[in-house]
Amino acid sequence: MSPLPARGSRSPRSPKKVWRAVQRLFDFAVAARDRAAELTPLRRFVETHSVLKAMGNLAGRAVLDLGCGSGQYARLFRAEGAGRVVGLDSSKPMVEYASRWEARVRSGITYLCGDAAGTSREAGPGPLRGFDLVTAVYLLPDASCEEEFAAFCATARQALAPRGGRFVAVTLNPDFATCPQWYWDYGLTLHTDQPAEEGASVLLTTLMGNHVVQWTAHRWSVAAQERALRRAGFSTVDWSCPEVSAAGRERLxxxxxxxxxxxPHSLIVEAVAEPGVGPFRTDPRSRPGTPAATAVPALSRGFLHGGRFGSPVPSRGRAAGRSESGEGDRADGPPGLPRSGPPVDLPPSHPFSGGAL
Structure with a gap:
C-alpha cells in the first residue's frame, strides 16, 4: 500500500496532464502571434490581398498549401470557398496546433506533417495529388541549396491534377532594399552581410505587436527560380509585385x-502547368539554351514594378533615400545610414512596438 502524501503537499501531475498544459500554452502563444500578424499593415492590407488576387476564384477548387504553418492561409482559402484544402508543414507542433484548431471548428481542412522537399519523391496517387492550385507563402526562400529549391518546385508540380493547374507562391524579392530602415514603418527589417549570390542568407525580423519573429531566408535570383520551375514542368511563369488593397490606401x-x-521585400510568382507537361514529361522550353529558358528578365538593372519590369520609382516615403536617376545599387537609404546592418530594435514609440493597428 502506497503511503499517503504529506499534508499540504501536492500529488504529482500525470505526464498527460502536463503535456496538455504545455499544449495549451503553445496554442495560446501561436494564436496570439497569429492575431498580431493579422493586424500588421503588410499582412492586413498587402500580403493577404495580393495572394487572394493571384489565386482568383477559389469556389470548389482543390488547394494544397505547402508550408502551411499554423494554418492561417488554409483557413482563409476554405473561407473563400475552396473545396478540398490540405495543409502540409514540416513542423509537427504547428501541424498539431492546426489540427486541434480544425477539430474545434470542423471546416474540412486536412493537415499533414511532412517535408515539402521530400514528398516529390513519393510515387503513385496519395494525399498530395490531384489539386487545382498549390500555394507556398514564403516556402521557396527556405531552400538553402538548388537541390532543395528544385524539390519544392517538383512537389508543387506533382501535386497538381493531370489536367494541369497553377502554383502561386510568395517569395523573397532578390532585389530587396538593404538599407536597415527601409521597411521600418512596416514592422520588418532585412539584414544580410553576404554578397548577392544564389542561396545567400538573409535574416528577416518581423515585429508583430509584442511578438518578434526572426527567420533566415535565402536569396534566389528570378532567373534561378524560373529555371527550377520550368524544369519541374511548369510551362509559363509570371511575376508580379504585391499590391495595397483599397482599404489599405484608405486607411494609410x-x-x-x-x-x-x-x-517590396517579396514577389508573387504564378507558374502554370499544362496537361501532359509535368515531372514525367519534360517541357521542351525548360531545356537549357532555349529562348524560353534563357530570356528571363533580371532584377539587377531594373525593378519589377507595377506587374512589369521597368525602372524603379523614386520613393517619397519616410525612409526614402533613393536618387532620382535610379542608377546603381538600390540600397542607398537615407543619407548617413549604413548600407546594411543588424536588425533594428524598435523603441516603445514605434507604431508596431505595441500593435497600433
Missing part, C-alpha cells in the same frame, strides 16, 4: 506605402 496614405511599393 500613399506616402506611407511609397517605400514598400518602390521596393
Amino acid at each position: 496614405d500613399n506616402g506611407f506605402w511609397a517605400n514598400y511599393l518602390t521596393r
